Structure formats: C-alpha cells, structure tokens
Amino acid sequence: MDYxxxxxxxxxxxxxAGTEAALASARMGCQTLLLTHNIETLGQMSCNPAIGGxxxxxxxxxxxxxxxxxxxxTDMGGIQxxxxxxRKGPAVRATRxxxxxxxxxxxxxxxxxxxxxxxxxxxxxxxxxxENDTVRGVVTETGIHFHGSSVVLCTxxxxxxxxxxxxxxxRGGRAGDPPSNALAERLRALPFRVDRLKTGTPPRLDAxxxxxxxxxxxxxxxxTPVMSYLGRREMHPRxxxxxxxxxxxxxxxxxxxxxDRSPMYSGVIEGxxxxxxxxxxxxxxxxxxxxxxxxxxxPEGLDTRELYPNGISTSLPFDVQLRVVRSVKGLENxxxxxxxxxxxxxxxxxxxxxxxxxxxxxxxxxxxGQINGTTGYEEAGAQGLLAGxxxxxxARDLEAWWPRRDEAYxxxxxxxxxxxxxxxxxxxxxxxxxxxxxxxxxxxxxxxTESGRExxxxxxxxxxxxxxxxxxxxxxxxxxxxxxxxxxxxxxxGVAAKTGKPLSREYSLMDLLKRPELGYxxxxxxxxxxxxxxxxxxxxxxxxxxxxxxxxxxxEIDRLKxxxxxxxxxxxxxxRVEGLSHEIRQKLGEARPATLAQASRxxxxxxxxxxxxxxxxxKRR
Ligand code: FAD
Numbered sequence: 001m002d003y004x005x006x007x008x009x010x011x012x013x014x015x016x017a018g019t020e021a022a023l024a025s026a027r028m029g030c031q032t033l034l035l036t037h038n039i040e041t042l043g044q045m046s047c048n049p050a051i052g053g054x055x056x057x058x059x060x061x062x063x064x065x066x067x068x069x070x071x072x073x074t075d076m077g078g079i080q081x082x083x084x085x086x087r088k089g090p091a092v093r094a095t096r097x098x099x100x101x102x103x104x105x106x107x108x109x110x111x112x113x114x115x116x117x118x119x120x121x122x123x124x125x126x127x128x129x130x131e132n133d134t135v136r137g138v139v140t141e142t143g144i145h146f147h148g149s150s151v152v153l154c155t156x157x158x159x160x161x162x163x164x165x166x167x168x169x170x171r172g173g174r175a176g177d178p179p180s181n182a183l184a185e186r187l188r189a190l191p192f193r194v195d196r197l198k199t200g201t202p203p204r205l206d207a208x209x210x211x212x213x214x215x216x217x218x219x220x221x222x223x224t225p226v227m228s229y230l231g232r233r234e235m236h237p238r239x240x241x242x243x244x245x246x247x248x249x250x251x252x253x254x255x256x257x258x259x260d261r262s263p264m265y266s267g268v269i270e271g272x273x274x275x276x277x278x279x280x281x282x283x284x285x286x287x288x289x290x291x292x293x294x295x296x297x298x299p300e301g302l303d304t305r306e307l308y309p310n311g312i313s314t315s316l317p318f319d320v321q322l323r324v325v326r327s328v329k330g331l332e333n334x335x336x337x338x339x340x341x342x343x344x345x346x347x348x349x350x351x352x353x354x355x356x357x358x359x360x361x362x363x364x365x366x367x368x369g370q371i372n373g374t375t376g377y378e379e380a381g382a383q384g385l386l387a388g389x390x391x392x393x394x395a396r397d398l399e400a401w402w403p404r405r406d407e408a409y410x411x412x413x414x415x416x417x418x419x420x421x422x423x424x425x426x427x428x429x430x431x432x433x434x435x436x437x438x439x440x441x442x443x444x445x446x447x448x449t450e451s452g453r454e455x456x457x458x459x460x461x462x463x464x465x466x467x468x469x470x471x472x473x474x475x476x477x478x479x480x481x482x483x484x485x486x487x488x489x490x491x492x493x494g495v496a497a498k499t500g501k502p503l504s505r506e507y508s509l510m511d512l513l514k515r516p517e518l519g520y521x522x523x524x525x526x527x528x529x530x531x532x533x534x535x536x537x538x539x540x541x542x543x544x545x546x547x548x549x550x551x552x553x554x555x556e557i558d559r560l561k562x563x564x565x566x567x568x569x570x571x572x573x574x575x576r577v578e579g580l581s582h583e584i585r586q587k588l589g590e591a592r593p594a595t596l597a598q599a600s601r602x603x604x605x606x607x608x609x610x611x612x613x614x615x616x617x618x619k620r621r
Contacts, residue, residue, distance in 0.1 A: 077237070202311070254320065405435070
C-alpha cells in the first residue's frame with residue numbers, strides 16, 4: 001500500500017546516526033519519518049555503554065552545539081563521569097561518561113517522541129524507490145510504500161550482518177536483532193563500492209560472581225563533569241565507580257593455544273576489525289611482549305547487575321571465553337551472562353559520497369554512521385546530524401552545508417571519509433585534526449552554535465543560554481583587560497602571596513592570567529567580582545593562556561586561504577617535495593593541479609600537505 005502522508009525526509013534506522021538525523025531534520029521543520037526495526041531499540045548502545053573519550057567527546061559536544069541529543073541524553077543517563085587528560089592541554093582534554101544503557105535509551109526515546117514534525121514507525125525497510133537516479137521513497141519488508149523527498153540510510157552493522165562466536169555463525173544485525181538482508185541486496189545492486197568490516201564485543205558478567213575486593217576501584221571525578229552545554233549535575237542519576245582488573249600470562253596462554261578456534265585467525269572472518277579497539281586475541285597476538293592488559297569492569301546500569309568488561313572483546317568460542325575470564329584475578333568464579341561475539345557487515349566506500357553525505361550516484365540519498373565504515377556512537381551521531389540536516393536542506397532545494405576541517409571535528413571526520421575512504425573501522429582521534437587548539441571540546445558551542453541557529457537546528461532556549469554565556473565571556477575578558485594592578489596595592493600583595501614575587505610594574509588582570517602559575521580563581525577577585533558561571537571562567541582562562549598559540553593556528557589557516565590562488569608550476573616534481581607522503585606525491589603527480597586551491601580539493605591532500613607545498617614553493621623562489 002501507499003502510505004497516505006508524504007514526508008520531506010525519511011530516515012532508516014533508529015541507532016545513533018538515525019536518531020540524530022531524524023531529530024535534526026525535524027528541528028528544521030521538515031516532516032520526517034524515522035523507520036526502524038524496533039521502537040524498543042531506539043538509541044540502543046550495541047556495545048559499550050559509554051559515551052565520549054578522547055576525540056569522541058569533541059564530536060558529542062559538536063552535536064550538542066548544533067542542538068543534537070547525544071550530550072543531553074548522556075547527562076540524563078550517565079552514571080560515572082571523568083575528564084581524561086585533565087593534566088594535559090585543553091586541546092586533548094576529553095569528557096567520558098559511563099552510561100546506564102536503559103536510562104540513555106529512555107532519554108533518546110523521550111526526545112524523539114516529544115519532537116514536533118517527527119513520526120516513528122516500526123518496520124524493516126527492504127527496498128528503495130529510485131527513479132531517474134533519484135530516490136523517491138522506501139518500501140518496507142511488508143510492502144508499505146513511504147514517499148519522501150530525501151532518504152537517509154543509517155543501518156549500522158545490520159546490512160548482511162553475520163555474527164561469529166568461535167567457528168559458529170548466525171545471521172544478525174547484532175545479538176538479538178535480525179540482519180538487514182533485503183536492503184543489503186538492493187544496495188549491492190546499485191553502483192556503490194561495497195566491502196566487509198567487522199567489530200566485536202566482550203562477554204557480559206554477573207556482578208554477584210565478582211570479587212571486587214581485589215580489584216582497583218575507579219570512582220568518577222568530583223565535581224562531576226557534564227557532557228552537554230545545557231547539562232547540569234542535578235540531571236545525573238546516582239553515580240557509581242568502575243573497577244580495574246588485569247589479564248595475566250595464564251590468560252594469554254589460553255588465548256594463544258585456542259587461536260585456531262577463532263574465526264579471525266582461522267580465516268572465517270574476512271572483514272577488517274577496528275585497529276584501535278582490538279579484540280583480546282588481537283592484543284595478545286600483536287603485543288606478544290606484554291604480559292598483562294587492563295580490563296575496565298564497568299557497570300551496565302543502576303538497575304542491573306550486569307557488567308561490561310571493557311578490553312576483552314572476543315569472538316573465541318564460549319568455553320574459551322569462560323576460561324579466559326576466570327583466569328583473571330577477582331573473576332575466578334565469574335558467571336558470563338551473555339557471550340562475546342564478532343559481527344561482520346557490509347559498508348559502503350565513503351569516497352562515493354559528497355561532503356554533505358549525499359551519495360554521488362543516487363540523488364537525495366544520504367548515508368550516515370557505521371554504513372560509511374566508521375565505528376562508534378559519537379562518529380555515527382555526528383554524521384547522522386549532518387546527513388539529516390542536508391537531507392532536509394535538499395528537500396527544500398537549499399545548498400548543502402558542512403563545517404570545514406578548521407571549524408569542527410565533524411569537518412575532519414567527513415573530509416577524511418569522503419577524500420581518503422577507509423580500509424578499517426574509522427574512529428576519531430584528536431591527532432586527526434590539524435588545528436587541535438582551535439577545535440577544543442570546551443569551545444564547540446562558540447565554534448558552531450551560531451551556524452546551528454542560522455541553519456534552524458538550535459531552539460530558542462539553547463540559543464538564549466549560548467548568547468548569555470558568550471556575552472559573559474566577552475564582558476569578563478574586557479573587565480580583566482581594563483583592570484590594572486599597581487605595585488604596592490593590596491591586589492599586588494595578593495599576587496605576590498601566590499607567586500612569591502612582588503610586582504615590578506603595573507599589570508592588567510588579563511596579563512596576570514596569562515602567567516602559568518596563576519589561574520582565574522587567583523586573579524579574578526583581586527579587584528572586582530569574579531563570574532559565578534564556571535564554564536565562563538574556564539573559557540576566559542583558556543582563551544587567555546593559549547592566546548598566542550590560538551592566534552598562530554588562526555594565522556596559518558588565514559595564510560593558506562590567502563595563498564589558494566598560488567600557481568603550482570606544471571613541471572613541479574612532487575617526488576622532491578620533502579614531507580609529503582608517498583600517496584599524496586602520487587596523487588599530485590597524476591592530477592597536476594594548477595593552483596594550491598585545486599591541490600587542496602584532491603582527495604587525501606590535507607591542509608598539512610598544502611602547507612608543505614607552500615613552503616616548498618617559497619624555497620624554490
Ligand atoms: P546502529 O547503532 O547499529 O543502528 C542501526 C539501526 O538501524 C538499528 O536501530 C537497526 O534496528 C536499524 N536498522 C538496520 N537496518 C534496518 C532496516 N532495513 N530497516 C529499519 N531499520 C533498520 N563501537 C565502538 O566504538 N567500539 C566498539 O568496540 C564497538 N564494538 C561493537 C561491537 C558490536 C558487536 C557491535 C554490534 C557494534 C560495536 N560498535 C563499537 C559499534 C557501535 O555500536 C556503532 O558504531 C554504532 O552503534 C553505530 O551507530 P549507527 O547508528 O550507525 O548504527
């Protein structure tokens with residue numbers, strides 16, 4: 001049957017990409033359908049119940065700055081929050097939250113159900129309606145035809161999903177869910193490049209069977225960090241600790257002597273796994289010199305006794321999994337509630353996408369999330385938001401929007417994917433961004449919320465909170481610049497008490513804040529009232545302390561922009577340009593771009609490579 005209502009945007013899949021895509025499109029006022037296998041699994045975390053971490057919290061905060069759901073859902077579902085790299089510079093600092101998976105899911109579902117313009121429907125999509133290379137809608141596996149202007153595919157690990165436990169295989173999208181085979185076949189018939197990837201998850205454990213007295217306790221941070229710019233500590237449920245256990249030589253022996261029963265090592269799985277989230281068999285095999293690996297024993301929620309042993313993802317047979325687990329101190333009597341497994345699935349080469357995440361071959365069709373070869377909820381959510389936004393803009397005949405590499409990790413993620421593709425599950429790291437000092441997790445709102453507002457993604461409440469904060473930062477910075485401390489004054493005595501050195505001349509409070517030994521709390525009340533909002537104080541402090549570095553990165557970006565018209569000589573021998581990778585040399589040699597701007601648009605040619613070219617040209621002169 002033809003469904004009577006027509007939609008602007010149809011999103012397939014209610015995982016992390018699909019929910020952000022549907023919410024973004026609906027926030028922009030587009031009539032949006034979210035079609036998913038099972039409404040109960042909206043926002044489900046397939047693997048580890050944790051959000052954020054290095055590189056990833058940057059993405060969560062960017063989603064949040066653009067009005068998305070992930071940050072707030074984490075604040076509503078988070079049961080342990082920590083700031084990683086707290087002692088390092090702000091560019092690499094990252095917030096990580098252990099989540100109660102039931103509360104997280106409930107928070108996402110609540111936001112979806114209360115979102116105007118958004119319709120939910122539970123059923124599997126089996127086919128796409130495509131006419132003249134343009135998608136026109138979706139057909140469910142029971143034959144309902146939904147018509148729409150744009151379609152966003154966010155099917156995760158479900159396309160042609162095969163689950164492996166040891167040498168046993170079964171078809172599934174993840175444990176307990178069916179695979180998406182009809183849709184996978186339909187997509188394989190379209191002109192996209194398709195390949196297989198794999199990922200894995202550890203067995204889950206029953207807390208009753210664990211001896212916590214011999215494990216190291218890891219409490220969350222105090223005061224508790226928040227994930228969303230609108231987050232407040234009062235939103236958090238009760239906070240709990242994680243624990244740390246360790247594998248040992250006996251564990252490794254058990255794994256190594258059973259590798260022939262691993263689907264990875266016996267050649268049954270062909271898909272490539274995530275390099276940075278390897279299985280325990282990979283770790284033991286690859287790092288043979290290490291006699292122990294950490295296992296973080298993480299609660300799955302407040303109302304369950306199940307635990308997630310982070311660090312021992314495996315596809316070994318169940319009997320081996322049990323021996324591996326029980327070889328660990330504190331886990332000698334552990335009961336496994338669910339076996340670990342690996343899953344292999346289809347993904348589509350993201351080089352067949354545009355920056356907007358629209359496919360190059362089928363107009364108005366967008367892909368987001370694990371289907372594009374990424375791994376992780378945060379990577380999926382960020383792509384989902386971008387795809388949903390652009391699907392909505394496409395439905396309204398508006399130009400596509402995406403952030404540049406110097407504006408957002410989302411810009412880095414999409415640019416990396418569509419220009420370089422990926423051979424293994426792609427995850428975000430701070431090292432992937434050239435302009436890390438500009439792209440901090442603390443300033444994602446300052447970088448993106450204004451654009452989000454213009455795009456129609458940011459509601460009035462978020463906009464007002466942001467505008468108030470931005471104004472407070474400006475006012476406080478201006479106050480610190482205009483407030484002078486004279487030698488011999490009470491304020492100068494205060495500085496001397498902190499630094500052990502008297503002031504030799506007058507300094508503004510802003511000058512004093514730039515000193516490494518002084519923080520905002522030390523100088524703000526020397527003369528006048530400090531701000532009460534800790535996020536404003538933090539921002540004023542970071543901007544002051546890193547001003548020089550931030551300006552240098554900004555200058556570099558401006559310099560590259562200014563030199564975009566610089567010609568590249570036709571006879572330039574790229575093999576002689578020092579610092580370029582072999583791949584980039586080859587690409588430039590083949591394409592022979594006429595200008596730096598043209599070079600920068602070649603897939604895989606990064607801003608760092610353009611900078612090297614610019615230096616090389618200057619040296620030639
Ligand atoms: P998913 O979260 O998979 O959501 C897909 C959604 O689409 C589901 O709701 C599904 O029901 C729906 N769907 C699929 N096909 C259809 C259809 N035809 N019709 C209607 N609905 C459909 N990430 C890490 O970062 N680290 C890890 O260690 C890790 N391990 C993992 C281990 C396993 C076993 C699995 C399954 C995943 C793992 N992940 C891991 C990946 C993480 O779960 C994904 O990156 C993330 O969930 C991707 O989000 P997504 O929205 O793209 O897809």
